[in-house]
Amino acid sequence: MTAYLHAWLSLGVMWLHVIAGVAWIGASFYFIWLDNHLREPPEWKQALGIKGDLWAIHGGGFYEVAKYRLGPPQMPTELHWFKWEAYTTWLSGMALLTLVYYLGSTGYLIDPAKVVLAPWTAAAIGLGSIAAGLAIYETLLRSPLARHGALFGIVLYLVLVAFAWGLFQVFSGRGAFIHVGAIIGTIMVGNVFLGIMPAQRLLVRTVERGATPGPEVARRAAEAKLRSTHNNYLTLPIILIMISNHTPLLYSRPDGWLILAALGFITALARHYFNLRHRNINRPVYLIAPGLLTLALIGVLLPQVPSESGATGQGAAARDIASDAQIRQIVATRCLSCHSAHPGNPQFQAPPAGLAFDTLAELRLHRDAVLQATVQTHYMPLGNVTQMTEAERAALGEWLRQQTPK
Ligand code: HEC
Structure with missing residues (x-):
């Protein structure tokens, strides 16, 4: 409340x-x-102590602005x-x-x-x-x-x-x-x-x-x-x-x-x-x-994206890409307390930034934003309150790069 x-x-x-x-x-x-x-105003205005003159039209009417050298003769x-x-x-x-x-x-x-x-x-x-x-x-x-x-x-x-x-x-x-x-x-x-x-x-x-x-x-x-x-x-x-x-x-x-x-x-x-x-x-x-x-x-500031895994040919296959189940586990422990349709973290009434990662489809959908916030920078998890490890960031990054945002 x-x-x-x-x-x-x-x-x-x-x-x-x-x-x-x-x-x-x-x-x-x-x-x-x-x-x-x-x-510069006309002479008759200068005689009144006016040093600057301006005319404008706005909102269907004329405005006349006068700036005094010091002040008007009376307040x-x-x-x-x-x-x-x-x-x-x-x-x-x-x-x-x-x-x-x-x-x-x-x-x-x-x-x-x-x-x-x-x-x-x-x-x-x-x-x-x-x-x-x-x-x-x-x-x-x-x-x-x-x-x-x-x-x-x-x-x-x-x-x-x-x-x-x-x-x-x-x-x-x-x-x-x-x-x-x-x-x-x-x-x-x-x-x-x-x-x-x-x-x-x-x-x-x-x-x-x-x-x-x-x-x-x-x-x-x-x-x-x-x-x-x-x-x-x-x-x-x-x-x-x-x-x-x-x-x-x-x-x-x-x-x-x-x-x-x-x-x-x-x-x-x-x-x-x-x-x-x-x-x-x-x-x-x-x-x-x-x-x-x-x-x-x-x-x-261009993100330093490591060479796409696919580009190295069989290297990609050799490297272990985390399984969907492992990723689901990482997201559940590190992100879902906030980024869920119903966040468990009492500080949030709704998923922050409108992002809920309850399913992997939602994670794929926001692939680039997640890469940016979690892997390329350490902005997320916010204040790293959920203590995400470097290995988990790397695993999430590798997995995300295999996905096509849908
Ligand atoms: C403690 C709560 C919390 C946790 C845990 C958390 N986030 Fe966030 N996240 C936020 C808040 C709050 C924002 C909105 C930040 C803002 O307005 O700048 C946000 C914003 C984001 C954004 C959008 C950033 C942008 O570009 O505006 C992404 C992507 C994101 N989070 C991903 C994640 C991922 C992935 C995890 C888990 C690895 C995670 N977050 C864990 C609170 C959290």
Whole structure:
């Protein structure tokens, strides 16, 4: 019953998290687009203090957008802030992290082949690294490094890669990926909470008083701009990291942290291309390079399939292929507690990933996915809770390669 409610709760929080994330990043993309498309307004608007003008048509109506140099002559009665999208995304994300990784199946986070951790120790390491990531970022931002845009980017990137490496040593690949994502998300929401909102509050207060903005307003505004630029570069990487949880081939290898580093680099570079293009600078190299790097990554990750048994002629016959009965036995002891129409493992209400291996026909049907998850990588059995041996993996692999998926 608890697992059943847990599944519904996770679903609800995940739904909220995705909606809030879409609203946050969508608004962020929209305002970047706005800023980059503002044109010089006619003189009568400039006289009102408007520095940028934009017209758009959407949903059957015309929109006129005006950006003020500082602020309107008097405060509007209603001013929209755009902060709850960010806060809701983070709060629901932390709730989801807790539900799925700290309270859910331990196999998502803990990999006994790396380090045997008690669930609460794993949660403490996870939360501790998120807090440490934020603290390091905030320290860097207050250092002289913050004045050197590109260098700051490189240092921040290396810090995140170091986290990826460290987390990969203690957590399952999937758990390490999600924690790097959580560190980035926390840095991003910290930028909103600790820098962008305070700067905006100060600006609003200054405009309300009708005062001319002093150096403090300018300093805060510059810091907010810097933080928002960092967030901008992090948007594409974080979305990829969050959805990568559905692509085990990325994280279920020992060098998964390197793959994560490559993906972060590729996606941030692609973001750079679009940032330049918004400013009417077209540098295709920043799009071609990520494209080529992605192709290289696809090549590097190509599974090393041992020569097909059939190809060696009589060698295949000489090698012992496990019998159907032996395979049925392996699957029954190592997989069926989860991957059954009625899983015995109380953490699962339905076969995980929709895969039930109650009959060999079902195993054949998903031949390639099983090879990938169990033989080429060690993603399955999840956290190897059922203690599958190397010999069993090899036997399953040999047998599967003899089958044709039907
Ligand atoms: C402790 C429970 C558990 C055991 C035991 C287990 N699995 Fe899984 N399996 C899961 C879960 C949970 C998922 C979904 C993972 C995800 O969402 O990334 C999954 C997903 C899969 C997938 C799909 C992976 C993909 O590409 O998305 C395959 C294939 C798979 N399991 C095969 C197996 C095989 C074969 C065994 C036995 C050798 C096995 N599993 C044992 C829990 C288990």
